Amino acid sequence: MESIRSINVNYRGRFAPSPTGPLHLGSLVAAVGSYADAKFHGGKWLVRIEDVDLQRRVPGAAKQILDTLEKLGMEWDEEVIYQSRRSEAYRDALQVLNEQGLLYPCTCSRKEIADSSITGLYGYIYPGTCLNNPASPQNAHALRIQTNDEIITFHDGLKGLYTQKLCSEVGDFVLRRADGIYAYQLAVVVDDAAQNITHVVRGADLIDSTPRQIFLQQLLRYPIPHYMHLPVVTNAAGEKLSKQTNAASVNTAEALQELVDALNFLGQQPPLEILQGDIASFWRWVIQNWRVNQIPNGVV
Ligand code: GLU
Ligand code: ZN
Numbered sequence: 458m459e460s461i462r463s464i465n466v467n468y469r470g471r472f473a474p475s476p477t478g479p480l481h482l483g484s485l486v487a488a489v490g491s492y493a494d495a496k497f498h499g500g501k502w503l504v505r506i507e508d509v510d511l512q513r514r515v516p517g518a519a520k521q522i523l524d525t526l527e528k529l530g531m532e533w534d535e536e537v538i539y540q541s542r543r544s545e546a547y548r549d550a551l552q553v554l555n556e557q558g559l560l561y562p563c564t565c566s567r568k569e570i571a572d573s574s575i576t577g578l579y580g581y582i583y584p585g586t587c588l589n590n591p592a593s594p595q596n597a598h599a600l601r602i603q604t605n606d607e608i609i610t611f612h613d614g615l616k617g618l619y620t621q622k623l624c625s626e627v628g629d630f631v632l633r634r635a636d637g638i639y640a641y642q643l644a645v646v647v648d649d650a651a652q653n654i655t656h657v658v659r660g661a662d663l664i665d666s667t668p669r670q671i672f673l674q675q676l677l678r679y680p681i682p683h684y685m686h687l688p689v690v691t692n693a694a695g696e697k698l699s700k701q702t703n704a705a706s707v708n709t710a711e712a713l714q715e716l717v718d719a720l721n722f723l724g725q726q727p728p729l730e731i732l733q734g735d736i737a738s739f740w741r742w743v744i745q746n747w748r749v750n751q752i753p754n755g756v757v
Pocket of ligand 1: 472473474475507660
């Protein structure tokens with residue numbers, strides 16, 4: 458059965474790699490999935506370099522990622538934005554949250570947090586030490602946001618309903634680290650809003666961050682995008698592919714094969730002849746034939 462392409466010219470998707478190394482099959486799947494879904498809907502696809510954490514940034518990696526995307530025929534529709542240049546926007550957003558009385562300084566060390574917290578599914582749940590016993594803000598401090606017991610719910614495009622109660626499952630989380638670096642959760646929300654992103658398609662390793670992001674979007678009065686979390690590529694040991702697990706980088710000399718591998722992982726079934734064609738014909742096929750309902754949505 459042919460599924461009907463529903464064109465949505467307002468669709469704005471994005472790919473937001475952290476420049477910690479070259480693309481590998483895992484990050485390529487997020488790139489291909491977000492690009493295919495955007496183009497299938499007739500929308501725009503943007504790229505944002507998430508280099509907010511300067512310590513993790515690898516010199517040259519951002520350029521290498523962009524070069525690879527170009528060689529694979531994935532063209533972005535607007536100027537690439539770099540989180541390292543957006544501190545003012547993050548500071549302003551933090552100010553808005555601060556005016557709501559929701560931020561507090563935290564001077565706890567990693568060890569203190571480890572010793573005093575219970576571990577939830579997503580790591581330590583901060584016990585609110587510095588909320589109950591305010592730290593002196595003169596000392597180097599992180600800024601945390603106070604969470605509450607409202608249940609945050611969203612409908613994931615692949616996994617369906619997802620809910621989380623932040624205060625008991627995640628705890629008060631950091632928005633600015635003691636070294637002054639803005640946290641991913643804040644930066645991603647400010648930037649998705651600044652780029653008017655309507656559809657976030659990314660790896661399922663981030664699904665448990667989404668309720669935190671929706672919480673911030675609500676407080677900052679930003680629109681809440683649609684979310685779809687793609688299956689995560691793992692190696693034989695069951696680990697997520699990453700630089701830390703020595704994932705092989707995408708080989709642009711084998712561009713079509715790399716693209717086909719990513720597409721197959723997403724459950725799409727391109728005809729074998731597609732490997733005899735070129736990149737433009739590959740993408741023509743994908744944009745006509747993208748089927749979200751074929752993406753395996755197994756539990757991660
Ligand atoms: N920069 C994040 C990563 O590379 C992705 C963030 C996102 O898509 O929200 O894992
Ligand atoms: Zn603390």
